[in-house]
Amino acid sequence: MAINAIWSLCMLGVWDRMDRGWDVLLRNFEWYIRRPIEIDLFATSMEAAILVGLVSGVVGSLVVVRGMSFFADALAHTILPGVAYMYQRSRDGDVPDFAEENPLFWGGLMAGIVSALLIGVLTRNARLRNDTAFGVDFVGMFALGIAMVSRVESYAGDLTHILFGQILGVSDSLLRLTLIFSLIVLGLVVLFYKEFLTVSFDPVLSRTLGLPTEFFRFLLLILMALTIVVSLQIVGIALMLALLITPAATASLMTHRLHWMMLLSGIIGMASSIIGFYLSYHIDVSTGPAIVLVATALFFFVFIEQALSRYAVLLARRIGEFFPLVRQRMPVASE
Amino acid sequence: MDLAKGVTKIRQPHTGSSNGRQPHATEEPRVPSLEICNLTMRYGETIACHQLDFAVYAGERIAIIGPNGAGKSTLFKAIVGLITPTIGRILVDGRPRSREHRLVSYVPQHEAVDWQFPANVWDVVMMSRIRHIGYFKWPNKHDRQAVQSALEKVEMWSLRKRQIGELSGGQRRRVFIARALAQEARVLLMDEPFAGVDTATEKDLFHVLDSLRSVGVGVVIATHNLGQAATHYDKVLMLNQEQIAYGRPSEIYTVENLARTFGGYVTLQEDEGQHLVFSDDACCGE
Numbered sequence: 001m002a003i004n005a006i007w008s009l010c011m012l013g014v015w016d017r018m019d020r021g022w023d024v025l026l027r028n029f030e031w032y033i034r035r036p037i038e039i040d041l042f043a044t045s046m047e048a049a050i051l052v053g054l055v056s057g058v059v060g061s062l063v064v065v066r067g068m069s070f071f072a073d074a075l076a077h078t079i080l081p082g083v084a085y086m087y088q089r090s091r092d093g094d095v096p097d098f099a100e101e102n103p104l105f106w107g108g109l110m111a112g113i114v115s116a117l118l119i120g121v122l123t124r125n126a127r128l129r130n131d132t133a134f135g136v137d138f139v140g141m142f143a144l145g146i147a148m149v150s151r152v153e154s155y156a157g158d159l160t161h162i163l164f165g166q167i168l169g170v171s172d173s174l175l176r177l178t179l180i181f182s183l184i185v186l187g188l189v190v191l192f193y194k195e196f197l198t199v200s201f202d203p204v205l206s207r208t209l210g211l212p213t214e215f216f217r218f219l220l221l222i223l224m225a226l227t228i229v230v231s232l233q234i235v236g237i238a239l240m241l242a243l244l245i246t247p248a249a250t251a252s253l254m255t256h257r258l259h260w261m262m263l264l265s266g267i268i269g270m271a272s273s274i275i276g277f278y279l280s281y282h283i284d285v286s287t288g289p290a291i292v293l294v295a296t297a298l299f300f301f302v303f304i305e306q307a308l309s310r311y312a313v314l315l316a317r318r319i320g321e322f323f324p325l326v327r328q329r330m331p332v333a334s335e
Numbered sequence: 336m337d338l339a340k341g342v343t344k345i346r347q348p349h350t351g352s353s354n355g356r357q358p359h360a361t362e363e364p365r366v367p368s369l370e371i372c373n374l375t376m377r378y379g380e381t382i383a384c385h386q387l388d389f390a391v392y393a394g395e396r397i398a399i400i401g402p403n404g405a406g407k408s409t410l411f412k413a414i415v416g417l418i419t420p421t422i423g424r425i426l427v428d429g430r431p432r433s434r435e436h437r438l439v440s441y442v443p444q445h446e447a448v449d450w451q452f453p454a455n456v457w458d459v460v461m462m463s464r465i466r467h468i469g470y471f472k473w474p475n476k477h478d479r480q481a482v483q484s485a486l487e488k489v490e491m492w493s494l495r496k497r498q499i500g501e502l503s504g505g506q507r508r509r510v511f512i513a514r515a516l517a518q519e520a521r522v523l524l525m526d527e528p529f530a531g532v533d534t535a536t537e538k539d540l541f542h543v544l545d546s547l548r549s550v551g552v553g554v555v556i557a558t559h560n561l562g563q564a565a566t567h568y569d570k571v572l573m574l575n576q577e578q579i580a581y582g583r584p585s586e587i588y589t590v591e592n593l594a595r596t597f598g599g600y601v602t603l604q605e606d607e608g609q610h611l612v613f614s615d616d617a618c619c620g621e
Contacts, residue, residue, distance in 0.1 A: 065453060200452070201449070209463070211466075257455055
């Protein structure tokens with residue numbers, strides 16, 4: 001009882017603060033919320049970022065439950081040479097026709113699919129699943145990409161954009177590409193949801209049931225590659241992992257079923273994008289890091305909230321041991 | 336060994352039960368639910384099991400006994416298709432195993448799964464229905480019923496919303512047994528299901544197995560418990576890399592067979608009544 005009262009008082013305090021903050025926000029709604037959206041570039045980029053938040057949240061859930069975050073990071077880094085190649089050609093002015101408008105996207109896409117397949121083949125044999133050898137390879141590819149970019153004159157600014165995102169450079173055509181590829185990825189995840197669930201949870205069962213487990217492994221790697229390429233303009237290579245992992249990790253704290261985890265993770269990803277965008281606008285920081293920081297803050301918020309509530313339950317139980325009469329009214333601790 | 340001879344002459348074109356979701360007992364003609372023909376498995380140069388030849392009919396319960404490393408797990412893995420046999424054939428319901436994925440279900444000795452995985456009991460049991468459901472479809476009423484009745488059989492229905500990591504060891508086993516049941520297979524393989532299980536659970540499990548017998552599911556269980564194998568099973572396969580004996584326990588429980596299976600560590604004494612006395616000093620330590 002006592003602990004409940006103290007807890008409620010604390011929460012009231014927090015609520016009060018939040019309420020006041022909300023008031024300020026609403027009073028200056030026009031200034032805080034509306035005005036940025038009226039800038040075209042901001043609106044387009046935010047739409048792209050919301051899509052990316054959703055897709056990377058959903059795919060990230062699969063990456064997290066399969067313990068493939070290392071692969072995700074590796075994939076993000078190994079696509080750099082592809083991006084760098086297209087970057088070189090675009091600076092030289094000879095880009096193939098289909099990639100006219102978004103050379104970096106297409107360069108990344110091709111490199112992404114190639115490296116996804118390559119990683120898939122290399123890790124096929126259990127004996128070859130060696131983190132160290134793998135790490136050496138992908139850092140090597142990363143270095144190659146940076147070397148390629150650095151051959152172009154006055155590259156520093158562009159390299160920063162590739163590595164850390166260049167959010168306000170989202171054109172209409174890129175937004176369209178983002179939308180198309182996001183829909184493809186989401187569609188495939190929904191279509192093969194139960195297969196992904198089974199293959200991820202119990203490979204032995206999947207094989208006894210004759211499911212093509214290898215096919216789904218490759219499919220997931222390709223979905224990861226697509227997600228990474230789509231996110232490239234938003235957060236860049238270096239922060240990619242955060243966008244895939246953090247919302248999914250947050251969601252995994254909140255639920256214990258995969259489809260809810262995916263949904264929540266997508267929502268958290270979208271929310272991080274939106275909040276991060278406004279933050280980056282108002283306090284004038286780079287967008288990619290802002291989004292990632294918001295996602296991280298959300299993770300810690302949920303983590304601490306759960307730790308505290310678990311602690312509160314434990315404390316309540318402890319009090320109940322001393323006051324048997326109170327104990328009878330205590331909620332059952334296990335869920 | 337008469338059975339092993341008998342199986343080869345049966346070769347019936349099979350119809351009917353292939354597309355039905357509900358397994359039903361085939362009375363006559365007797366096509367074995369599971370038939371192993373001249374199976375040899377090798378890992379490189381090592382022979383895991385050699386020239387196995389036996390058949391399991393609908394509703395039969397078979398125990399496989401043998402020391403550690405006798406090839407029990409290898410045999411199971413071959414039957415469920417995790418490894419391909421070096422020589423020999425495996426037929427399920429008279430057809431090659433490679434095409435009949437969902438007719439064999441398997442409960443491994445240790446489930447190598449991530450217990451923190453975001454799935455609850457219901458989700459895990461539903462996984463075995465994936466081939467029944469098919470691609471691009473969602474579970475229908477029949478699938479949900481199968482899952483429910485499987486969970487009720489192992490008395491886990493009330494815990495269906497638990498995350499699997501929150502279950503105790505015995506409950507986890509039950510979930511995986513329920514999953515194998517929900518698959519509605521013709522043959523159920525279990526690798527050491529009684530290891531680390533209390534007597535009450537064991538009794539419950541035999542109860543479940545009895546109910547499987549009535550719907551004509553063949554059950555093959557690897558066990559270390561020789562006494563139980565003699566009393567609770569229709570037939571026993573003695574395995575020590577090669578097939579020592581296969582048949583009713585009363586026929587094949589001989590001093591010679593046991594000595595060949597367990598390499599002399601097990602001795603058998605028979606008193607005037609029906610009692611068999613085993614004394615072993617090496618193999619059943621686990």
